[in-house]
Amino acid sequence: MKKLSLILTFASVILSSCASYKVVPFKGTYLEPPFKFTSTKTYQQVWDNLIDLFAQKGLSIKLIDKSSGLLISNEIVIKHTVETKTGSLVNSDAYIVVPLLYNKGSMISKPINDNADITGEWNVRVKESQDGTIINVNLVNLKYFTYDAYRKIPISTPLVYFKSTGKFEEMISSILIK
Numbered sequence: 001m002k003k004l005s006l007i008l009t010f011a012s013v014i015l016s017s018c019a020s021y022k023v024v025p026f027k028g029t030y031l032e033p034p035f036k037f038t039s040t041k042t043y044q045q046v047w048d049n050l051i052d053l054f055a056q057k058g059l060s061i062k063l064i065d066k067s068s069g070l071l072i073s074n075e076i077v078i079k080h081t082v083e084t085k086t087g088s089l090v091n092s093d094a095y096i097v098v099p100l101l102y103n104k105g106s107m108i109s110k111p112i113n114d115n116a117d118i119t120g121e122w123n124v125r126v127k128e129s130q131d132g133t134i135i136n137v138n139l140v141n142l143k144y145f146t147y148d149a150y151r152k153i154p155i156s157t158p159l160v161y162f163k164s165t166g167k168f169e170e171m172i173s174s175i176l177i178k
Helices: 002-018 043-056 167-177
Strands: 020-024 035-038 060-066 070-073 102-104 106-108 118-129 130-148 153-158
Touching: 035 167, 043 070, 043 118, 043 130, 043 167, 130 167
Parallel strands: none
Antiparallel strands: 020 102, 035 130, 060 070, 070 118, 102 106, 118 130, 130 153
16 A cells, blocks of 8 residues: 555656646735625615616626625626736736746746636625625636637636736725715
8 A cells, every 4th residue: 555655646746747837926915805895885875886887887797686685797808917027917907817827947928818818707795784885796707718729619718826906896896985
């Protein structure tokens, strides 16, 4: 049994050392989900403003349930960016930042082509409390698309490692808190 364990450990070390890409850690500070804030407005005012915001920004709604305070957008394209070597954002208007990758230990590459689409859904939950109206904002079901030239079809891949820049959440909070 020890021999099998040693062989498996050795094989996993060998296989993991063959991987050529390693994630570059983020240098900037970003939001950790969930993004939560409280408004002094009534539930009804917040709900109406949220619906207006989605309509004004052209975000179609997949699910809307006022009784539970849940609003989920349809899948939309999410503006994305990467960090520079100093940790600032290449595109300061982006909603998410994705990490760069080390390629074979030295060269840095982008994990996603600048022209590639990243899609996701905004999940907003509104609820009443003693302190006011609580709003939770989460970005869920992110994926990016690459193109398989051989089969001539787009390939969807879940996007797991990303951080929110806070731009979308700030826009929502500025409208719903006022």
